[in-house]
Amino acid sequence: MRVTIHDIAKLVGVSPSTVSRALSGKGRISPAMRERIRKVAEELGYQPNMLARGLATRSTCAVGVVIHERHLPLDERSFYGVILEAIEAEVSKHGYHVVFSTLRNHALPRCVRERRVDGLIFLGTDIKEELVRPISTELPVVLVDHCIPGLTSVVGDNVGGGRLATEHLLSHGHRNIAFVAETLEDPSFRARFDGYRQALEEHGLRVRKELIVEGGRRSDSDRIAMEKLLRKKKLPTAIFAANDFMAVGAIRALTKAGLRVPDDVAVVGFDDGALATLVHPPLTSVHVPRVEMGKSAAFCLLELLSSPKKVSQVIVLPTPLTIRESCGCRGV
Amino acid sequence: MRVTIHDIAKLVGVSPSTVSRALSGKGRISPAMRERIRKVAEELGYQPNMLARGLATRSTCAVGVVIHERHLPLDERSFYGVILEAIEAEVSKHGYHVVFSTLRNHALPRCVRERRVDGLIFLGTDIKEELVRPISTELPVVLVDHCIPGLTSVVGDNVGGGRLATEHLLSHGHRNIAFVAETLEDPSFRARFDGYRQALEEHGLRVRKELIVEGGRRSDSDRIAMEKLLRKKKLPTAIFAANDFMAVGAIRALTKAGLRVPDDVAVVGFDDGALATLVHPPLTSVHVPRVEMGKSAAFCLLELLSSPKKVSQVIVLPTPLTIRESCGCRGV
DNA sequence: CTGTTAGCGCATTCAA
DNA sequence: TTGAATGCGCTAACAG
Numbered sequence: 001m002r003v004t005i006h007d008i009a010k011l012v013g014v015s016p017s018t019v020s021r022a023l024s025g026k027g028r029i030s031p032a033m034r035e036r037i038r039k040v041a042e043e044l045g046y047q048p049n050m051l052a053r054g055l056a057t058r059s060t061c062a063v064g065v066v067i068h069e070r071h072l073p074l075d076e077r078s079f080y081g082v083i084l085e086a087i088e089a090e091v092s093k094h095g096y097h098v099v100f101s102t103l104r105n106h107a108l109p110r111c112v113r114e115r116r117v118d119g120l121i122f123l124g125t126d127i128k129e130e131l132v133r134p135i136s137t138e139l140p141v142v143l144v145d146h147c148i149p150g151l152t153s154v155v156g157d158n159v160g161g162g163r164l165a166t167e168h169l170l171s172h173g174h175r176n177i178a179f180v181a182e183t184l185e186d187p188s189f190r191a192r193f194d195g196y197r198q199a200l201e202e203h204g205l206r207v208r209k210e211l212i213v214e215g216g217r218r219s220d221s222d223r224i225a226m227e228k229l230l231r232k233k234k235l236p237t238a239i240f241a242a243n244d245f246m247a248v249g250a251i252r253a254l255t256k257a258g259l260r261v262p263d264d265v266a267v268v269g270f271d272d273g274a275l276a277t278l279v280h281p282p283l284t285s286v287h288v289p290r291v292e293m294g295k296s297a298a299f300c301l302l303e304l305l306s307s308p309k310k311v312s313q314v315i316v317l318p319t320p321l322t323i324r325e326s327c328g329c330r331g332v
Numbered sequence: 333m334r335v336t337i338h339d340i341a342k343l344v345g346v347s348p349s350t351v352s353r354a355l356s357g358k359g360r361i362s363p364a365m366r367e368r369i370r371k372v373a374e375e376l377g378y379q380p381n382m383l384a385r386g387l388a389t390r391s392t393c394a395v396g397v398v399i400h401e402r403h404l405p406l407d408e409r410s411f412y413g414v415i416l417e418a419i420e421a422e423v424s425k426h427g428y429h430v431v432f433s434t435l436r437n438h439a440l441p442r443c444v445r446e447r448r449v450d451g452l453i454f455l456g457t458d459i460k461e462e463l464v465r466p467i468s469t470e471l472p473v474v475l476v477d478h479c480i481p482g483l484t485s486v487v488g489d490n491v492g493g494g495r496l497a498t499e500h501l502l503s504h505g506h507r508n509i510a511f512v513a514e515t516l517e518d519p520s521f522r523a524r525f526d527g528y529r530q531a532l533e534e535h536g537l538r539v540r541k542e543l544i545v546e547g548g549r550r551s552d553s554d555r556i557a558m559e560k561l562l563r564k565k566k567l568p569t570a571i572f573a574a575n576d577f578m579a580v581g582a583i584r585a586l587t588k589a590g591l592r593v594p595d596d597v598a599v600v601g602f603d604d605g606a607l608a609t610l611v612h613p614p615l616t617s618v619h620v621p622r623v624e625m626g627k628s629a630a631f632c633l634l635e636l637l638s639s640p641k642k643v644s645q646v647i648v649l650p651t652p653l654t655i656r657e658s659c660g661c662r663g664v
Numbered sequence: 665c666t667g668t669t670a671g672c673g674c675a676t677t678c679a680a
Numbered sequence: 681t682t683g684a685a686t687g688c689g690c691t692a693a694c695a696g
Contacts, residue, residue: 002447004689015667020691027692030665050446051383051392052689055672060383062431062448074406074413076606081406081413088434097443099394100432102420111429114382115334116394245610252612274408275610278577280584336673347683352675359676362681384673387688668695677686 062097064117068126086294140304152312154297161286161319162195165268174238178211181242182221189242222249238266244275262328282324394429396449400458418626472636484644486629493618493651494527497600506570510543513574514553521574554581570598576607594660614656
């Protein structure tokens, strides 16, 4: 049995509540007594049982990080791992723990049912409003990479990034720019597409249906999409891919087809993750600040936890373009 | 305030302890009464407060998953994300939660100090024995990707995989096979190297120092290593890379240098993650069964949790070679 | 400033 | 089979 405040109280000759006050930092207590108790606690190797404390204070000092299983696996293609990690780094600084869980069938996560967490961060676009809104009335909730009216969320500037990428290709003189994505049903990809459209329209160009290809939500989505694209009679001179995975797939498919990147077809991706520098030519890509997104989400949640009735906000993080070579620029 | 067993008790007209028995499934109770209570609980939307239950039963229904910060980021280069996910999938089936945390400075993870978890899974090779052994006397511990005598661990067959990869290259007729790694200080990479050596020696060949290159623990380790290698007067005809990241870097560096893969230099990697099919040519790689590793680790831990004094074991998972094209085989 | 009392929500004796 | 009493380890309200 581990040492409790009772053990310390007995040893010091005070009451347990005095020990509690000395150790929890709350409540008035004389500095001398506090030091004495602290020392004994230290010597005894006392560690508070946070579950007990939580039961008494009705707080858990834990936040849930929930990701929908559709966004899995958390492998080389996903960037939620980095966000998870950033959240953990941030909340742990403030004494909070991370309960990681996967959302299956849009069912209420067990960690909230069991009241194991004080707040929740949802990762990804596949979060149903019907699920989140009821939760948000009981617990502070922060969304990452997704927006629901009235809820605090942290997102990258997908529209702006889409414009940036497209404008960059336009500035290289391209007029036939394809848009390649897994699916336009995903809100993030849709937003990136909107940016693409805006940029085109501002340049007096129209979105041409035959230049939009989707590969579907599947592991070989890139291959499917590129097969569709390469089958067209007239190939685009540039491709804006909705994420790095598709961009890398595009480069591979183009190379295989005997086309040179960027000379025959330029490619720009979106995410700017580790993949971008792993391919040849190095991928020009819209940077999504994943670490900042995680940090920011954690920060927002901690804020909500400390001041319950804070107003919700949408934090849009900038997504600058990281220029490498696949767009046709000379290597930096 | 959420509904508690007292509310149910009052409504049904029984004592709280009866409700507890009915709902927790433990203790004798008449089936009729149980059903009655269950129904009311259902109607009231009762959800047990697991922290309270944990305090009473001194169990948390949570396991900690700890990764050393050196193995971060959890980005496209890491495969611990997948393992984490597999662990969560497995333990959640049994009602357990995952507390995810990062190990900094080899300090005792807070989740164990605060007794928030019933058991612990350590991910990665960078786990000091001095840290883990004391913990393991208090809590069941399972190691993934790392071995410490007397502790249960789940690892891939690194030595066997190293042999397999090397033998495959030997079977292609290669005699000058380089070994490229981030660092041989890492036990996994060291084991893969040992497999490489064994295979060579069994074929009457010796390890040649000039064919072993390390890039160091850094983000551009692949570049550093390949620069070293390409500077040699005599190039190898094949490269066995200690992981996919280095293999991909090798392919990129070779391509850049005007060499063809696999015609001029064959390449085999290790991990067989998503990267392997993202590069051109598709990477032949030793498969590390990450999902199985996670599942297996979770299973071991759950077993230790249910039967406390189970003997420790080392589970070695097979690492077959996934043949694609970078080794010189025709595409499958 | 400190001790006493009374829970937090649940499980688990022991009687009945 | 059920109820009453007690405790898990800690905090908090109220006295003193």
